[in-house]
Amino acid sequence: MTEDINVSLSNHLIRDDEQEDLCFAFYKASTGNQRITALINEVIFPEIDDRNIHGNVSFNPDYFDKATSYALKNEYGIVFIHSHPFPGWQRMSTDDIEAETMLAPRVKAITGLPVVGMTIGSDGTWSARFWEKTASKTYDIKWCETVRVVGNGLNIHYNENLKPKPKFGQEFSRTISSWGPSKQESISRMKVGIVGMGSVGSIIAEALLRTGIENLVFIDFDTIERKNLDRLLAASEKDIGKFKVDFQKNRLFDVNLRKGLDIEALPYSITEKTGLEAALDCDLLFSCVDMPLPRFTLDGIAYSNFIPVIDGGIDTNPNSDLSNIEQARWKAHTVGPQRICMQCLGQYTPSDVSLEQSGELDNPYYIKGLPKDHFVNRGENVFGFSLSLAGMEIQQFLSMVLQPKGIYYGPKEMDFNFGNIDFDFENSCEKDCHIKAQLGQGDSFNKILLFDHPNAEKSRNKIQEPTMPKVKKANPKTSSGKDSIIKKAIRKLKNLFDDSKGTFPF
Template identity: 25%
Template sequence: MSTNRPDRLTDRNYSLQSADEFHLALTEEQQTELERILFEDARTEHEWERGVICVITRSSGQNRVSFLVHDILDPADGDINYGGSVQFDADYRYEAVARAREVGDAAGLLYIHTHPNLTGDETAFPNPSVGDLNTAEKDLFEDANRLGDEAPLGIAIVKDTSRQWRVIGYEFDTPDTADDVGKAAYSPSSARTFDADCVRVVGKSLREYPTSKKTDGAAGAAAAISPDTQDSTIELWGEDGQRQLNSLRVGLVGAGGGGSILAEHLARMGIGELVVIDFDRVEPANLNRAQGASRADADARRPKVDIAERLAQLGGTAPGFSVDVYEASVVEARPQYGAIDRLLDCDVVIHAAEGEWPTRVLDEMAHAHLVPVISGGSHLHNTGGVLDENAYAQATIAGPGQPCQNCARHWRETAANDEMNNPDATGPGDYGLDEGAEGADETTGEDREPSTNSVNLIVAGMVTLRLQDYVLGVAGGQRGIRRFMPGTWSMEEGISSCKPGCPMKSLLADGDTHQLTLSNDPKYAKIRRDLNGGDEQ
């Protein structure tokens, strides 16, 4: 059944110790840059043991903490030395600390170095030497004293390529008083260490690499498959591809006409976990397009997330598939009504809700937290009931390596701000029908976007195919906007990159240092008042 936010979420989770999952995330461009620094022109064994310092930020979800690579500080000659272990020059480290301070309070440092493959075992994961660990404890404890206890700190060891990792996060208690200095509880040896479950690389595609921890399921990078229930899709993209899909945790924002279809079909495709967020209730006017909803659901004004949960549970094919639903808002700042932190636990998010404010928040999240967002929607321009050439159904991807939704004109600041303050403000695709006009909901008086299940099915199919392509490359690795024009039965391509100087790109990997544009959601408050006889609670 649907749930709101647990009380324990009133504070963000900043600690690796209390998190269930730990990821490292970076962009494709950063992965290419790291490969250049760490592996290019290496000729001897010790040249393979190279290093680099990255400024990182923290992304704090409900259950997952991710370290995001924010900046890569290209080392100069003498910045990295080898004396039985990789050693980072003091001036180079001071430069990194200064840069982390510039980024913000949730910024810290990640020390990366390489290990040669001396065993010949291509499947073996790298492990730090005793010297590496001793150096890491000392250096990172000094960094914690400079940056604060809450700064994200860690080391990463990479073997031969940037695709086999061991990532270790560190947490320390640093001395607060002179009496604390020198005590074992406030020393490098008091470090608490945590191995990362997965490395995510986000850009033109989404790739997840297992770490030496080899975590299975949605917390990691691979999962068990079911040859019985997934035989046809395994035939299409193979067992390895199905394992990747089965390991995905997908967020679904919106459980209406398109979202209800997606809830079932994402589960049937084989994702490992689905997180559904919507605060709306089923009404009679929804029944022409609400997949799985009955007249009894409409009469009871059942939460749409409950219908989505029912459909997903019936359709799930991945072993151990689970669905988690929240009757909540992604733009709501108050934890008891909001759910944005749960989306930060996801590998990718599907956006199937109306409104320019939610689109803006998810666009910011995609860039600041490196969680790509695939959006689907339609706009049924018509004249006298006949679709004209401007009617469309579309699917697009936002995030690193993809055009943002602002450049695609899917949200505008003035309209998003209006929605923040006005429960009756319309979103993209809302035509602004006059109250009481044909097409307005007779029950609530709210304007409704013209919609039909046939077009919703097309949108859901496009979104699902784009997810498959984004993760597995089954359709050529498409970028930007893809749009179907049902009035002319034609396909169009939209922008494939952002405009020059796009401000959204400046948010890349800002993590918790960026404040998402959240506030009190007036639309959700209005629904709560309607359900509770005028009481918002």
């Protein structure tokens, strides 16, 4: 849920008289490869006659009817939420089980989705469970591993039966002494994805390992080339031809810093089904890409699935006689609920997204005709600048999860020539932002984010991995060549923008 919804629920449910209270809320599903998430979009608070408070609390039939009618009208799942006057992750009482057992078949019959039960403790700690149909007239509890609250910060409530607190040895004593064991236990249990394992992504992976993160996902279809060796952390001539994700995974395991380390290395694009679903399993994502299409996909993931994305970019140019650098700047920012999206921040445009999808950015003749200030013609970065950008992105990450003194970073940009860091940027979207309009839509929007990626397929075919799962490729059913592909890409994106009441600059 978003921070705004968390505040409104907490204010209603945690009572000064220490009695229990309740309400119904509504969710959309977000389905990853290994995880299903209920994204809470709206709450319907009870009116005076809708529930009975008597130490415990019960709801009246009319309140349930209002909730089911609204859920059916808007294609929502239903969340039943109540409070307990005790701190921490809550178990269920006999009364709780009876109430949710009664709700499970009724909600499933009306909405087609499982009812989600949630409890908030007196200290604001959340617990949650799905009620899954396992046989005729039989519904069983499926406890959730986590409840995530996303906004300016990222707060994760862990079910310690499923996600127990990790143990740390002396090798992390200095890290823990900086922010204490409680924060370290929370940070280390996060699942963090890195999209793009080039010069910036590889440094971020190193930093996350040494911060104690145990669960990492690497998504990048590229292989190591000779031209990467001056910027790719720890890569050498013998590594040319390897997938970047595999190389970094093996390298980090060789460090042998965390015994519980789990790294998923996927040679796919974030726009492909395998890459997208892996990203939806994560609590937070790092965007280390420099092309508009994956940025558009990551932007959509951040808002439609409540998964914050930390993005960054580097822009450099030499002077006219190539005697020195003309300008260099790098920018880092976090996007997601209650923050500005990448499009409103100017990190990509819809026209550039459709241009990349059309395949023209792989056409050297087309690229030659683009203006010098087009993003395709921007200068390459160097290792020192990648190191600085990675540091700024890690600062964004630590600020979000540690929340020191309640201060949150907005976007920051470093000007190398003058040594200035600019932080005077907007941190909220425009009113008619089409990305913001997809907030919490989950699976109903995720299908829009999928695109075939010929270069990713070509890279995998070149390596010829016999055990690699095949990716279903959309059949364009066209006989008119690239022009039909361009039209198809434009039509798909134009429909998205039109449906969202946004604008499409063609």
